[in-house]
């Protein structure tokens with residue numbers, strides 16, 4: 667006979683324990699529910715921004731060890747200037763902002779949690795104007811500001827550890843489990859800089875928030891439109907092998923239409939406002 671059935675105390679306590687466990691889970695989930703910056707969308711975040719930032723800073727060190735920084739001072743300074751203006755508009759003084767230009771002929775750019783931004787020289791072939799550069803940097807910075815990586819890590823923790831994920835993540839600092847999902851989400855350790863794709867809704871949100879912060883920084887939002895049009899033309903070039911960035915950021919007709927639809931309101935509210943100030 668199952669000894670648990672012979673233990674009346676256990677049976678009496680079990681419902682209470684279950685209720686307590688349920689309440690604890692509920693409290694953790696409520697604590698983990700946040701509103702996304704700028705859009706107010708509800709998001710599940712099991713990891714604190716501090717944890718994310720710490721991992722982001724470590725990963726930035728790895729990127730710097732493996733990638734060659736550009737020796738083109740003019741373009742490096744251009745990336746820094748545009749980045750600094752966007753950082754002011756983003757108003758995140760707790761971030762350790764840094765804007766790096768990597769010497770590599772590939773269309774890529776990313777921002778690690780905590781504000782470490784990496785732009786590849788290959789993407790400057792497309793982002794020829796500062797408005798276009800601001801569009802790509804704004805988009806990548808938006809992923810970090812809206813904590814898309816943290817959201818993706820939380821989903822991965824839930825998928826791997828189920829009900830235990832919340833307590834593991836919230837109570838464990840940068841535990842091995844959290845560090846592991848970070849590596850998965852950011853591609854660190856395998857192919858540096860080639861992040862896993864975000865969901866379509868996160869991509870669309872990053873387009874919108876990116877345009878907002880670029881416009882607040884004084885860049886014309888139409889830069890996003892011409893940039894993605896160029897990306898579209900680039901990705902459909904005959905015989906061209908589209909770079910990884912374009913497979914995770916498909917420059918589809920829907921994306922361009924979406925940007926076009928949002929552009930007018932963003933220009934009126936943020937860009938023109940900025941010009942008046």
Ligand SMILES: [Zn+2]
Pocket residue numbers: 805806809864869872915
């Ligand atoms: Zn993106």
